[in-house]
Amino acid sequence: MTTTIRRSVCPFDCPDACGLLVAVENGRATSVSGDPDHPVTRGLLCPKMIHYEETVHSPRRLTTPLQRIGNKGDGEFEPISWDRAIELICSRWRDIIAGHGAEAILPYSYAGTMGLVQRNAGHAFFHKQGASRLERTICSPAKDAGWKSLMGATPAMDPAEIEQSDLIILWGINAAATSIHAMRDAQTARRNGARLWAIDTYRTPTCNAADESFLIRPGSDGALVLGMLHVIDREGLLDMEFISANVLGFEELASEILPDCSPARMSEICGLPVDVIERLAREYARAKAPFIRLGSGLTRYGNGAMTVRTISCLPAAVGAWAKPGGGIFIGTSTGGAFPLQTVTREDFMTGMPRLVSMNQLGGALTGLTAPPVMSLYVYHSNPASIAPDQNAVIRGLEREDLFTVVHERFLTDTARYADIILPATSSLEHPDLYRCYGSYHAQRCSAVIPAVGEAKSNREVFCLLAAGMGWDEPFFSLSADELVELLLAEENPWRDADVTERLRLGEPVMLTPLTEPKKEWLTPSGKIEILNVRETEQLPRLLPTHAERDGYPLRLQPTTTPFALNSSFYEQDELRSKQKCMELLMNRGDAEARDLADGQTVAACNDLGTVRFTLRISERVPPGTVVTEGVWWREFIPGDRGVNALTSQRLTDSGRGSTLYDVTVEVRGA
Ligand SMILES: Nc1nc2c(c(=O)[nH]1)N[C@H]1C(S)=C(S)[C@@H](COP(=O)(O)OP(=O)(O)OC[C@H]3O[C@@H](n4cnc5c(=O)[nH]c(N)nc54)[C@H](O)[C@@H]3O)O[C@H]1N2
Ligand SMILES: Nc1nc2c(c(=O)[nH]1)N[C@H]1C(S)=C(S)[C@@H](COP(=O)(O)OP(=O)(O)OC[C@H]3O[C@@H](n4cnc5c(=O)[nH]c(N)nc54)[C@H](O)[C@@H]3O)O[C@H]1N2
Ligand code: SF4
Ligand SMILES: [Mo]
Numbered sequence: 001m002t003t004t005i006r007r008s009v010c011p012f013d014c015p016d017a018c019g020l021l022v023a024v025e026n027g028r029a030t031s032v033s034g035d036p037d038h039p040v041t042r043g044l045l046c047p048k049m050i051h052y053e054e055t056v057h058s059p060r061r062l063t064t065p066l067q068r069i070g071n072k073g074d075g076e077f078e079p080i081s082w083d084r085a086i087e088l089i090c091s092r093w094r095d096i097i098a099g100h101g102a103e104a105i106l107p108y109s110y111a112g113t114m115g116l117v118q119r120n121a122g123h124a125f126f127h128k129q130g131a132s133r134l135e136r137t138i139c140s141p142a143k144d145a146g147w148k149s150l151m152g153a154t155p156a157m158d159p160a161e162i163e164q165s166d167l168i169i170l171w172g173i174n175a176a177a178t179s180i181h182a183m184r185d186a187q188t189a190r191r192n193g194a195r196l197w198a199i200d201t202y203r204t205p206t207c208n209a210a211d212e213s214f215l216i217r218p219g220s221d222g223a224l225v226l227g228m229l230h231v232i233d234r235e236g237l238l239d240m241e242f243i244s245a246n247v248l249g250f251e252e253l254a255s256e257i258l259p260d261c262s263p264a265r266m267s268e269i270c271g272l273p274v275d276v277i278e279r280l281a282r283e284y285a286r287a288k289a290p291f292i293r294l295g296s297g298l299t300r301y302g303n304g305a306m307t308v309r310t311i312s313c314l315p316a317a318v319g320a321w322a323k324p325g326g327g328i329f330i331g332t333s334t335g336g337a338f339p340l341q342t343v344t345r346e347d348f349m350t351g352m353p354r355l356v357s358m359n360q361l362g363g364a365l366t367g368l369t370a371p372p373v374m375s376l377y378v379y380h381s382n383p384a385s386i387a388p389d390q391n392a393v394i395r396g397l398e399r400e401d402l403f404t405v406v407h408e409r410f411l412t413d414t415a416r417y418a419d420i421i422l423p424a425t426s427s428l429e430h431p432d433l434y435r436c437y438g439s440y441h442a443q444r445c446s447a448v449i450p451a452v453g454e455a456k457s458n459r460e461v462f463c464l465l466a467a468g469m470g471w472d473e474p475f476f477s478l479s480a481d482e483l484v485e486l487l488l489a490e491e492n493p494w495r496d497a498d499v500t501e502r503l504r505l506g507e508p509v510m511l512t513p514l515t516e517p518k519k520e521w522l523t524p525s526g527k528i529e530i531l532n533v534r535e536t537e538q539l540p541r542l543l544p545t546h547a548e549r550d551g552y553p554l555r556l557q558p559t560t561t562p563f564a565l566n567s568s569f570y571e572q573d574e575l576r577s578k579q580k581c582m583e584l585l586m587n588r589g590d591a592e593a594r595d596l597a598d599g600q601t602v603a604a605c606n607d608l609g610t611v612r613f614t615l616r617i618s619e620r621v622p623p624g625t626v627v628t629e630g631v632w633w634r635e636f637i638p639g640d641r642g643v644n645a646l647t648s649q650r651l652t653d654s655g656r657g658s659t660l661y662d663v664t665v666e667v668r669g670a
Contacts, residue, residue: 061454
């Protein structure tokens with residue numbers, strides 16, 4: 001048997017877009033390893049991907065189109081041909097458009113694959129159709145909004161500078177699970193003498209790897225930072241030279257906001273003792289080059305954007321930006337590197353159809369009128385599991401008059417409600433071009449194995465649907481590879497001719513931001529705008545979370561696990577067994593006060609729903625907080641609802657993001 005080694009890219013929603021080396025025998029992937037020559041991967045893959053071949057060739061893969069024969073949600077289907085499936089979908093859509101208009105069709109997609117072509121494959125189709133538009137804001141738009149408020153369009157610093165820092169703060173990021181290469185680089189810095197801190201709401205694996213970790217109340221980072229800034233100001237630890245040359249509005253912050261933010265007062269909000277807030281302030285200000293890597297969990301609150309704005313004041317106050325290794329990293333944005341509109345084709349739109357928030361899918365399916373949503377087309381997303389307010393989403397998916405199509409690799413909780421299921425390729429079966437949000441690299445790849453069963457890629461399906469709708473627009477006969485070529489057609493300042501050629505050949509390359517990070521501030525004033533006159537709240541200040549007004553006694557944190565990615569990877573038995581089961585971690589005191597025992601089934605409830613978990617008494621969780629990791633498939637959980645039956649459709653203060661972490665519950669025996 002001959003084995004060939006083919007290059008590919010990890011397609012998942014992760015900051016790193018790893019380079020993969022895939023061993024292929026007889027058209028099957030037999031093993032996967034990290035590309036040692038990739039600038040970020042450097043040979044290291046996370047636990048999720050070391051057996052990607054088991055996902056790709058899983059016996060659970062969907063291999064033919066399916067039509068529903070049972071009740072919605074039951075999961076009973078019979079195979080049909082692709083021709084029949086496309087015909088059923090297009091004829092139903094023609095009827096819906098005739099009866100209600102095209103806005104009655106709603107696409108739902110997110111980040112099952114991050115490749116520029118496959119991820120965005122539906123945009124051109126739905127723009128031409130005139131369907132409702134989806135506002136794709138479930139992940140971290142509040143983080144971007146908070147950063148932009150202070151920093152405008154300033155590009156992210158090079159995350160590799162972490163190795164030059166002497167004080168690294170992993171802030172609201174479970175890097176040991178979600179950013180393993182940043183974790184590796186932080187550990188390298190630590191071996192060279194840097195200190196490593198983690199700031200979180202419970203003891204994550206990242207906390208365990210840090211020199212010190214600081215556990216605060218959910219949504220209270222703003223209070224911690226304002227307390228630190230109060231101390232830094234009071235004790236004369238500001239970098240006045242940096243501030244006067246680079247910062248707008250520090251004086252206003254110091255005179256209008258900080259006086260009310262004594263460590264004593266902030267301690268009551270964030271839960272850290274006064275002396276700890278004072279020590280954090282002093283050590284941060286005195287560090288040579290403090291580096292903050294900011295996660296996304298802490299932004300999914302009613303005050304999430306303000307939290308990011310407030311934390312972003314720290315490096316400005318102490319002049320960390322002026323030092324190699326100093327600053328704050330929230331994620332790269334390489335939007336200008338490739339002309340994405342050649343794939344998304346906004347020019348196909350003839351009007352401006354309504355925008356529906358993906359965070360409010362439940363409300364849209366159950367409440368929208370003029371027109372109601374009559375058809376939902378889901379691809380590379382699993383909203384029945386990952387979207388907030390699961391009970392509302394499922395009430396919508398159960399509607400007999402809703403025509404639901406799901407294009408998927410697996411029979412997900414969403415696919416169970418479909419009228420038609422279409423089988424999707426995995427990333428090893430289709431070509432694409434990838435960039436990422438944790439670094440400046442990009443890489444193109446080809447299909448390395450043939451499609452499993454009758455699976456088709458997102459791009460192929462939209463071409464079939466376009467033909468089924470009777471459109472003769474030539475764009476819909478271009479292959480995914482031809483679209484990649486369009487994305488690479490002209491070099492631009494992000495990538496010169498040499499980089500573009502290497503991209504064509506499938507090598508990982510580094511893109512170059514248009515302006516050098518940390519050298520100039522791309523804001524209207526040219527300074528870091530702590531005072532931003534364009535905001536309703538012109539200065540960073542304390543804002544409440546939503547949950548503070550809800551009144552259930554425990555704060556729920558629905559966080560990530562190293563062994564899954566959102567609801568992906570539950571098909572791998574080994575990875576699932578590492579997570580054991582859908583657990584609720586609770587402090588011993590909280591459990592004893594409720595007479596709950598380790599290992600028993602409990603019910604967590606609030607106004608939105610009730611969810612069963614297996615209780616795990618854990619000293620990793622402080623009093624008043626409960627934690628569950630991962631987004632489990634329904635077939636593997638104790639009850640019939642996942643964690644998102646407890647999360648709400650409320651949005652963030654800015655950016656219209658999800659507030660998945662801004663939740664309160666009560667827990668009782670079940
Ligand atoms: N293994 C794995 N990797 C992943 C994912 C996954 O599910 N699993 N998901 C991918 C995706 S889509 C994303 S967006 C990223 C997310 O990457 P991260 O931002 O690292 O993910 P989260 O676990 O959502 O949040 C990080 C941490 O914030 C903490 N936190 C919650 N609220 C607060 C708060 O108010 N203050 C502070 N200081 N901390 C808080 C949580 O307890 C959690 O440990 O990871 C990506 N990578
Ligand atoms: N409780 C809770 N809820 C969360 C989160 C959390 O941490 N906790 N995280 C939130 C965040 S940050 C995010 S970004 C969202 C993520 O939400 P989603 O983007 O929906 O992520 P996944 O759950 O990974 O589902 C992706 C689906 O795409 C399918 N897929 C993969 N590749 C392809 C392909 O090429 N074509 C097609 N058609 N399908 C494909 C996979 O099989 C998988 O079922 O979830 C959010 N929801
Ligand atoms: S999920 Fe992230 S860390 Fe894991 S292989 Fe993919 S890109 Fe790399
Ligand atoms: Mo995300």
